[in-house]
Amino acid sequence: MNAALQSAWKTHFAPGRLALHITFALANTALLPSQAAYASPAKLLHYSVPAGSLEQGLLAIARQSQQTISFNPKLVAPYQAKPISGNFTLEQVILHQLQGTPLFITTTANGTLTISALATPAAATSELQAAKDSGQTLPTITVNGGADQSEDATVYNPSTSSSVTRTNLALQDTAQSVQVVSRKLIEDRQAVSVEDALRNTGGVTIQGGDRGLNTIYIRGFSVDSGSTDGVSNPDSTVNGSTTGYSNIDGIERVEVLKGPQAVLAGNSSPAGSVNVVRKAPTSDPLHTIKFETSKYGEVKTAIDLGGPLNDDKTFRYRLNASTMHADNSFPDFNGKRNDYLAPVLAWVTDKTKIKVGAEFSSGRTSGPAATVYTDGHIQRLPVYRLGDKDDHFSGSAKTFYYELNQDLSDNWSFNSKATYLSSTTNYRIHETYGASPDGSLVTSELANKQDLNSLSLQNDIRGKIDMGPITHNLLLGYDYQHAKTTSWDLDDARIFTTGNFNDPDSLSFPSIPDPTFKSYTTTQDQKGLILQDQIDLWKKLHFQLSAKRAEWTSQTIVNYSNNSHQTTNSNETKWVPSYGVSYDITPEVAIYANLLNSFATSGTINTLTGKPLAPSTGKSKEVGFKFNLLDDNLTITTAMFHIVQSNVAVTNIAGDAVGTEGRDTKGFDLDVNGQIFPGWNITTSYTFAQPKDPDTSDLTGYKTEVTGQPKHSGSIWSTYELQSGQLRGLGAGVGVEAASSTMNGTTGNYFKMGGWAQTDASIFYHQPKYTVTLGVKNIFNRDLYYYSTTATYIGVKPGRTARLSLTYTF
Numbered sequence: 001m002n003a004a005l006q007s008a009w010k011t012h013f014a015p016g017r018l019a020l021h022i023t024f025a026l027a028n029t030a031l032l033p034s035q036a037a038y039a040s041p042a043k044l045l046h047y048s049v050p051a052g053s054l055e056q057g058l059l060a061i062a063r064q065s066q067q068t069i070s071f072n073p074k075l076v077a078p079y080q081a082k083p084i085s086g087n088f089t090l091e092q093v094i095l096h097q098l099q100g101t102p103l104f105i106t107t108t109a110n111g112t113l114t115i116s117a118l119a120t121p122a123a124a125t126s127e128l129q130a131a132k133d134s135g136q137t138l139p140t141i142t143v144n145g146g147a148d149q150s151e152d153a154t155v156y157n158p159s160t161s162s163s164v165t166r167t168n169l170a171l172q173d174t175a176q177s178v179q180v181v182s183r184k185l186i187e188d189r190q191a192v193s194v195e196d197a198l199r200n201t202g203g204v205t206i207q208g209g210d211r212g213l214n215t216i217y218i219r220g221f222s223v224d225s226g227s228t229d230g231v232s233n234p235d236s237t238v239n240g241s242t243t244g245y246s247n248i249d250g251i252e253r254v255e256v257l258k259g260p261q262a263v264l265a266g267n268s269s270p271a272g273s274v275n276v277v278r279k280a281p282t283s284d285p286l287h288t289i290k291f292e293t294s295k296y297g298e299v300k301t302a303i304d305l306g307g308p309l310n311d312d313k314t315f316r317y318r319l320n321a322s323t324m325h326a327d328n329s330f331p332d333f334n335g336k337r338n339d340y341l342a343p344v345l346a347w348v349t350d351k352t353k354i355k356v357g358a359e360f361s362s363g364r365t366s367g368p369a370a371t372v373y374t375d376g377h378i379q380r381l382p383v384y385r386l387g388d389k390d391d392h393f394s395g396s397a398k399t400f401y402y403e404l405n406q407d408l409s410d411n412w413s414f415n416s417k418a419t420y421l422s423s424t425t426n427y428r429i430h431e432t433y434g435a436s437p438d439g440s441l442v443t444s445e446l447a448n449k450q451d452l453n454s455l456s457l458q459n460d461i462r463g464k465i466d467m468g469p470i471t472h473n474l475l476l477g478y479d480y481q482h483a484k485t486t487s488w489d490l491d492d493a494r495i496f497t498t499g500n501f502n503d504p505d506s507l508s509f510p511s512i513p514d515p516t517f518k519s520y521t522t523t524q525d526q527k528g529l530i531l532q533d534q535i536d537l538w539k540k541l542h543f544q545l546s547a548k549r550a551e552w553t554s555q556t557i558v559n560y561s562n563n564s565h566q567t568t569n570s571n572e573t574k575w576v577p578s579y580g581v582s583y584d585i586t587p588e589v590a591i592y593a594n595l596l597n598s599f600a601t602s603g604t605i606n607t608l609t610g611k612p613l614a615p616s617t618g619k620s621k622e623v624g625f626k627f628n629l630l631d632d633n634l635t636i637t638t639a640m641f642h643i644v645q646s647n648v649a650v651t652n653i654a655g656d657a658v659g660t661e662g663r664d665t666k667g668f669d670l671d672v673n674g675q676i677f678p679g680w681n682i683t684t685s686y687t688f689a690q691p692k693d694p695d696t697s698d699l700t701g702y703k704t705e706v707t708g709q710p711k712h713s714g715s716i717w718s719t720y721e722l723q724s725g726q727l728r729g730l731g732a733g734v735g736v737e738a739a740s741s742t743m744n745g746t747t748g749n750y751f752k753m754g755g756w757a758q759t760d761a762s763i764f765y766h767q768p769k770y771t772v773t774l775g776v777k778n779i780f781n782r783d784l785y786y787y788s789t790t791a792t793y794i795g796v797k798p799g800r801t802a803r804l805s806l807t808y809t810f
Contacts, residue, residue, distance in 0.1 A: 047093045048168075049084045050151045050159050051632025053678055057081020057097050058115065060151075063284070065090055071115035076103065077678075080631040083159055085170060152183040152253045152277075156681050157635040157674035163230045163255050163264070163275040165534060165544060166415075166475060167462065172626050173542050175580025175592040177639040179671050181254040185683060188719055188733060190292075190762070190775045190803050194245045194254060194276060199737055200715050201256045202669045202685030207708040208786035208795030211446065212368030212393070212429060218258055219643060220665035220691035220709050221271035221618075224600070225261065228276050229403070231419045232265055234454040234483035234524075245276050246399075247340040247361055249290075249302045249322040253277045258669070259620040259641065260598030262576040263548045266479065266526045270598045270618025270643050281316035281346035281355065282306035287810045290322075294803040297327035297335075316346045318357075329366035330798040331384045332504070333391065338363035351407040362396035368429070369798070372501065373744075373751045373791040375437035380783060383504040384796040386441065387430030390511070397423035412463040419456045424449065428512040430496070432792040439502035447490045447515040454483035460530070473534040475546075481526040488515040491561065520558045527551045544580035544594075549573070552601050570612045572601050582626075593623040613659055618645045624669075634674035634682075642666045650696055660699060663706070665691040679721045679731070686714035702747050708787030710739040710755070721766060729766040733775075735759070744788050751791060756784055758797075773805040 049060045054076040062069040067090070079101045084093060094105060102117055151158040158180045162168050171178055179201045191197040195214060198204050205217045216223040226233045228246055245251075254276050257264075261273040286306035293299050302322035309315040320342040329336045344357030368391075369384045401419040408414055426449050434442035460477030490513070500506045532546040554570045576599055582592035598618035624639035645662030667689035675681050690711060697703045715738070721731030738757035745751045762775035778784065778800050786795035 045088070045090070047084060047088055048151070048160065049081055049093070049097070050155055051083040051157075051628065052081050052155060052675065053077070054079040054081050054097065054101070056154055061090075061093055061097070067113060069113045069115070075117065076115060079103070080633070083628075083632045085160065085168075154184060155674065156182055156185050156683050157633075158182050158253065159632070159635075161255055163227065163277075164257055165532065165546075166230060166264075166460065166477070167473060167534065169534070171635070172590055172628055173582055173584075175542065175544050175582040175594045176596075177258045177622065177624060177637055177641075177669055177671070179256045179258070179637070179673070179685070181256070183252050184681075185717075186248065186251070186254070187771075187807075188681075188762070188764075188773075189717060189735070189760075190773060190805055191248055193248055194251070194274070197248065197251075197254045198256065198274070200683050200685065200717055200735075202671050202714070203258055203667075203687040203689065204256065205709060205713065205739070206786055208368075208370075208788050208793070211427065211431060211793075212370070212795065214786065214795070216271075216274065217709065218256070218272040219641060219667060219669075219687075220663060220689055220706070221269050221643065221645070223269065223271045223274060225265035225268035226274045226276075227265070228419065229278055229401070229417065230264075230275060231401070231417050231456045231458055232479070232481055232526075234421070234452065234456070234481065245274075246278055246342070246359060247320075247322065247338070249304075249340055250278055250320045250342040250359065251276050252279045258639070259594070259622055259643070260578075260596040260618050262550065262596075262598040263530060263532075263546045263578045266481070266528050266548065266550045267552045267601055267615075268598055269600055270620060270645050278342070278344070278357070279304070279306075279318055279320055281318040281344055283308055283313045283316055283348075286318075288807060289810070290805065290807045292324075292803060292805045294326075295798075295801045296329055298324065299326070300324035314347055314349055316348065318342075318344045318346075324363075330369050330801075331796075332389060333366035333369075333385065334389050336364050336366045336392070353403070353405040355403040357401055359397070359399040362394075364392050364394040366392045369796040370432075371785070371794050371796055372432065372435040373788075373794060374435045378751075378753070378785065378794060379435075379501060381501050385504065385507060386432050386499075386501060386793070387443065388507060388509045391429040393425070393427045393429075395423060395425035397421065408461075411465070412461065415458075415460050415462060417458045419454075421452065421454045421456075423452045425452075426450075430509055430512075433495070435501065435792055439500040440497070441499040441501060441507075443496045443499050443509065445490070445493050445496075445509065445512045447493075447512045449488040449515050451486045452483065454481065456481045469538045471536040473536075475530065475532040477528075477530040477532075479526070479528040479530065482524070484521070484523045486521045487519050489517050489519045490515050491517040517561070518559055520556060522554065522556045524554045525552070540584045542582045542584075544582075545578070547575060547577045549575050550599070554601065568612075570601055572599075572612075572615050574599050574615065588628045588632075590626045591624070592626065594620075596620045596622070613649050614647055616645060616647045616649070616659075616662060618643060618662075620644075630674070630676065634672070634676060637669070637671045639669040640667075641669070650699060658699060660696055661694040663691055663693050665689055679723045680718070681720075682716070682718040684714070684716040684718075686712075688712055704747055705743045705750050707744050707746070707750070707789055708742055710742050713739040717760075719762075719764075721764075731764050731766070733760075733762045733764070735761070742787055744794075745791050746789055749791050753785060753787065756782070758782065758784055769809050771805075771807045774802065775805070776800065776802045 045065060047064050049057050055073055058069050081097055084096060103115055105113055160168050160170050161178055164174050164176055164178055181197045186197050203219045207215045207217055256274055258272045260270045262268055265273055288304040290302040304320050306318040309317055322340045324338045326336045340361045342359045346355040370386050371379050371381050371384055399421050404416040406414045429446050430443045431446045432441055433444050457480045460475050462475045465472040496509055498506060529549040535543040551573045556568045557565055559565045576597050578596050580594035582590050584590050599615040601615045620643045622639055622641040627636040643665045647659035648662035650660050670686045673683045691706045691709045693704050693706050695703055717735035719731055719733035722728050736757060736759050740755045742753050743750055744753050759779050760777045761779050762773055764773040781800035784797040788794045
């Protein structure tokens with residue numbers, strides 16, 4: 001370390017009391033060294049400082065140490081913060097950031113830590129006086145929120161993820177392609193749902209079902225597992241907020257884990273997984289109110305409150321709540337609504353962290369907007385509606401959860417998480433059975449109600465063993481998940497032939513009655529034993545080895561209208577390994593490779609043996625590079641992947657269920673996230689993928705096509721914000737999503753959908769107390785469609801839509 005900096009530290013620092021808030025200095029703040037009270041520099045604390053400007057780095061240190069730091073933004077503006085994560089003394093972490101700069105730390109007469117110029121102290125006074133003389137005022141900014149959310153609130157490229165390995169591992173050291181959508185990006189893009197937030201992630205496509213429920217695909221495979229705060233969700237529906245993932249107002253970040261995740265999720269597809277992280281209690285006061293309005297009379301109000309409840313800040317809270325109502329919905333459906341409440345309390349000490357929370361939500365989503373493929377092309381309708389104006393999805397959910405982290409010693413800890421979910425979902429829609437070129441429709445009423453009750457539990461012990469140049473980070477864990485789903489349908493649905501898609505007035509049907517026939521009940525249990533070892537050799541070579549012994553049991557009772565029923569039981573046990581390795585070529589460049597596995601029980605009975613088919617298995621090979629550039633302000637991840645799925649259930653010509661080879665996908669990913677220079681943020685992705693389904697014509701009598709998967713897809717979103725002058729805080733953003741053509745439909749009725757592009761833009765004004773954003777999605781008002789598996793339903797994306805957001809901090 002710089003000897004002068006160490007001397008300055010010893011001269012100006014004395015032990016003392018922690019400050020209770022964080023501020024930036026006014027431009028005319030005096031720099032007066034003293035022996036004022038100060039937090040002990042010898043105490044070890046955990047610091048996680050992201051790459052970025054030195055201003056942001058000092059802010060992160062101040063938050064995490066709960067110490068007031070005062071400085072002139074002009075004085076530190078030329079310098080960059082160095083990324084750091086781990087346990088350090090305050091002396092170590094501050095000197096690390098100031099090393100290589102002509103800056104040092106002093107204290108004012110009232111005990112405030114102040115950054116000064118070491119070599120030329122007069123220069124700091126000169127800078128301050130110049131700013132004062134020019135009339136420039138550097139406002140005091142009170143920073144709200146805990147250290148655990150500082151990265152997500154300020155950057156596009158957070159440096160860590162806890163969901164991939166269940167430990168807080170740097171993404172640069174993670175031997176897997178993981179893309180994080182930070183809270184800053186969610187806010188900048190005005191995302192209204194998890195699905196909306198995924199628009200900037202490479203390899204992700206959205207496919208629409210014939211009943212309006214969208215499915216997420218990653219690298220050509222459907223995602224059938226997700227998690228919240230790392231705990232598996234039994235139902236991760238993203239088309240709405242009543243089940244599965246949290247409401248977007250309660251989410252801090254969205255993590256996309258690409259490739260099989262059976263070690264984490266157990267029974268799952270080879271696609272990957274989506275993990276959302278809830279907003280957490282804060283150690284500093286946080287009071288934010290948000291107002292949004294959009295097309296079709298949509299009005300939304302949200303609050304985000306947090307802070308300490310006692311003087312030593314060990315008892316903290318967070319409260320998120322929102323209410324949204326719209327008179328109508330695209331294109332001319334009746335209105336929609338959503339109400340959300342999420343309180344959470346935490347108790348945090350040096351060795352113990354306990355968090356207890358709940359989420360309550362209820363809502364109605366109108367639609368779906370749709371058209372059909374007939375007469376050789378996708379129909380452009382006067383109004384993109386095939387059913388009644390009152391068609392909708394609705395539901396409510398209650399979630400209760402806790403987290404416990406208990407340090408057992410310096411290197412060992414016990415960790416426990418659990419989530420209980422009780423939800424009810426309903427849909428009342430008119431489903432299109434057939435469409436003629438003249439516009440005539442055959443429509444059936446469809447009603448369904450599902451009750452879901454689930455409990456997910458995780459327990460693990462984590463420890464660290466140092467063996468000279470080798471370090472082992474061990475984890476031994478146990479997972480349990482129980483879910484029971486009961487479904488009701490209509491006993492006798494009506495068929496209508498009076499509708500015509502060329503005449504919106506004809507698309508009016510009687511109200512759909514409530515479903516009363518209990519069609520099935522499914523009970524599923526998963527148990528898993530996890531063994532994991534992260535090995536670091538000479539701090540440059542990193543191995544990530546894990547295995548899960550997963551046991552999956554299921555019972556499904558199907559009821560028939562003649563009062564009979566059929567019971568199907570399944571029980572599978574399987575060891576699933578996962579291997580990864582990464583090597584730091586330089587501090588900025590790493591190469592990695594992995595071999596990941598998945599298994600998914602089909603629940604299909606082999607009619608020849610009377611027993612369930614063996615699980616489908618998936619294997620993924622991936623190799624890539626990770627770059628941390630521009631002083632770690634910009635991160636790039638490249639990945640080449642090959643995924644093979646085996647033993648997929650199909651029905652052969654004789655009508656028997658058999659297993660066959662599944663989808664084979666090869667491709668390439670590129671993700672770029674971060675800051676090019678102060679004020680200019682960017683996130684962009686590109687994916688080249690070649691999914692291929694096997695030729696099963698000898699088994700099934702027909703050849704299948706890969707549907708809804710473009711060969712080329714990509715997106716870019718970039719914002720620039722003025723950093724100085726009277727218009728400081730004014731900025732704009734622009735983004736484009738695009739994809740090449742795809743095959744859609746189903747066997748015997750495939751159709752091609754051409755390539756597409758959507759352009760979005762926004763202007764915003766950021767100030768310490770408020771932010772105003774006006775965004776426009778699909779600015780050129782193009783007709784855009786979701787990928788579809790049927791010609792009688794093609795989901796239509798909204799046209800040009802403006803959204804005005806106002807956020808105020810008090």
